[in-house]
Amino acid sequence: MAEKLLTGGAPAACALCPRVCGANRAAGEKGVCGAADKLKLARAALHYWEEPPISGEAGSGTVFFSGCPLKCVYCQNHEISTGNFGLEVPPERLAQIMLELEGQGANNINLVTATHYAHLLPRALATARAAGLAIPIVYNTSGYERAEAVRELGDLVDIWLTDFKYADAGLGRELSHVPDYPAVATRALAAMAAEINRRGGVRYVPEDGAAEEIPEPGCMAQGIIVRHLVLPGHADDSCRVLDLVWDTVGDVPISVMNQYTPNAAMHAAGGELARAVTDEEYERVLDHADDLGFTQMFWQEGGAVDESFTPPFDTTGVLRAATR
Numbered sequence: 067m068a069e070k071l072l073t074g075g076a077p078a079a080c081a082l083c084p085r086v087c088g089a090n091r092a093a094g095e096k097g098v099c100g101a102a103d104k105l106k107l108a109r110a111a112l113h114y115w116e117e118p119p120i121s122g123e124a125g126s127g128t129v130f131f132s133g134c135p136l137k138c139v140y141c142q143n144h145e146i147s148t149g150n151f152g153l154e155v156p157p158e159r160l161a162q163i164m165l166e167l168e169g170q171g172a173n174n175i176n177l178v179t180a181t182h183y184a185h186l187l188p189r190a191l192a193t194a195r196a197a198g199l200a201i202p203i204v205y206n207t208s209g210y211e212r213a214e215a216v217r218e219l220g221d222l223v224d225i226w227l228t229d230f231k232y233a234d235a236g237l238g239r240e241l242s243h244v245p246d247y248p249a250v251a252t253r254a255l256a257a258m259a260a261e262i263n264r265r266g267g268v269r270y271v272p273e274d275g276a277a278e279e280i281p282e283p284g285c286m287a288q289g290i291i292v293r294h295l296v297l298p299g300h301a302d303d304s305c306r307v308l309d310l311v312w313d314t315v316g317d318v319p320i321s322v323m324n325q326y327t328p329n330a331a332m333h334a335a336g337g338e339l340a341r342a343v344t345d346e347e348y349e350r351v352l353d354h355a356d357d358l359g360f361t362q363m364f365w366q367e368g369g370a371v372d373e374s375f376t377p378p379f380d381t382t383g384v385l386r387a388a389t390r
Contacts, residue, residue, distance in 0.1 A: 072185045072218045076103040083135040083181050084212050084250045099182035100133035100150040108132050108145075108152040110163045110383030112172055117321050117364045119270065119286040120174065120204060120227060127172030127201070129163060130379065131180050136208050137243040138231075140297070140332050140339055142376045147179070153384045157186045161193040163383065168201050173281040174225065176204040184215055191222050201280060202287055210242075210250055213257040220261035226290045228258060233306035241297075252314050258290055259315040291364075293321040294351075299338030301347040305354040312358045319362040322355060324348045327376075 071082060076092040089097035096102045112125030120126050130143075132152030145151045164175045175194075180187060191203060202224035209229040216226075230251050232238045238247030262268065268289035271281045281287060292311050296304045304322075311320065324343045332339045348365075355363055 070218060071212065071215050072188055074185060074189050077185060080182075082184055082212070082215065084210055084246070085135055085244070097182060098137075099135045100148065101182045104154040105157050105160065105183055105186060106132035106150070106152040106154050107160075107163075107384045108379040108381060109377060110167065111377070112167070112170055113176065113377060116176065116227070117291055117319075119284065119319075120176065120225070120291070122173045122282040122285045124171040124173055124280065124282060126174055126176040126204065127164070127167030127170070128176040128178055128206075128377075129160070129167075129180075130178045130377075131183055133182055134179050134208070135181055135244075136210055139241050139335075140326070140329060142327055142329060143179075143379070144329060144331075145379050151379055153381050155384060157190060158193070159384075160186065160190040161197065164190070164194040164199055165197055166383070168199055168280075171280060172201060173285045174202040174204045175199070176206050176227070178206040179208065180205065181207060181211060181215070184219065187219065188222060209254060210244060210247060211254040211257075212250075213253045216254055216257040216261065220264065223261070224288045225286055226258040226262070227293065228255060228290065229293045229295070230255065230307050230311055231295070232303060233310050234303050237300065237303055248310065252310060255290075255292065255311070255314050259318070262288060262290055289319070290315070291319045291321055293323060295323045295326055296343050296348055296351050297326055297339065298341050298343045298347065301350050304347075304351045308351070308355050308358055308360075312360070317359060317361055319364070320355060320360050321364040322348075322351055322366075324366050 078092045080089045080091050080097045085098050087098045089095045091103050094102045109130040113128040114121050114125045116126045132146045132150050134147035141147050204225040204227050205223040206227045232247050269287040271283050271285045273283045328340050
């Protein structure tokens with residue numbers, strides 16, 4: 067029997083993400099992700115700007131983990147992804163946070179970039195469920211996941227909210243510093259779809275439910291949403307991404323985003339990534355999605371380029387319940 071990746075303790079030779087960097091995190095050594103042996107969180111609060119079946123009206127209970135296996139040069143969350151901003155908390159606090167967010171009316175618990183702390187999730191989720199947590203778990207990921215880890219999380223994660231960033235491995239190397247993004251993301255997406263199918267397929271909260279129910283009527287209870295951020299100058303690759311998604315899992319809900327906002331490093335570097343996506347680029351990608359046959363697609367109106375999509379990373383809710 068294969069050894070499990072998610073064993074509960076900090077790994078002595080980390081293999082949680084596809085980098086398999088081998089860092090001895092149990093001894094405090096940091097992996098490529100920036101994480102060592104302590105759980106570090108940057109924010110835990112209701113978030114209203116996810117896709118409608120995720121946020122609903124009441125909001126999604128987002129938990130932002132510090133660090134990231136990817137090193138995207140254009141990252142809007144660079145304070146926590148590479149700056150590693152956050153507070154160290156004991157793993158038991160994670161279960162408490164989930165319950166506090168449910169108490170605030172969250173439609174789900176949204177674990178944002180939890181890959182490098184996935185070994186802590188089985189115990190935390192079991193503890194929260196035993197204490198009464200009843201809302202779905204969303205795994206909000208870059209898509210750069212080991213298929214083995216996806217399968218181990220399959221009974222715990224209800225909704226996979228996954229990016230698919232690039233179809234060109236060269237772009238992945240240039241912009242996210244990983245050599246194999248498309249191949250890894252394709253395998254991970256196939257594993258996510260297989261887990262949802264094993265559990266009975268996509269489910270939504272019935273629309274005829276009571277308005278005060280949590281999750282709200284119309285929210286996703288189980289399934290997948292595939293996100294793709296269109297990058298300026300790379301509409302061709304975006305279309306190929308949609309081809310890969312369609313060929314891998316068929317007609318799943320997709321979210322095609324035009325909220326790319328150049329960070330300070332991109333402004334300084336100049337070139338295509340120093341500007342916003344044009345209307346023509348975005349429309350071309352949306353048209354391609356229609357041509358492929360995607361029947362459920364979320365898109366963003368003009369003017370979506372706005373730093374308001376990035377919440378303040380101020381440790382809200384990490385040490386105590388956030389206030390509404």
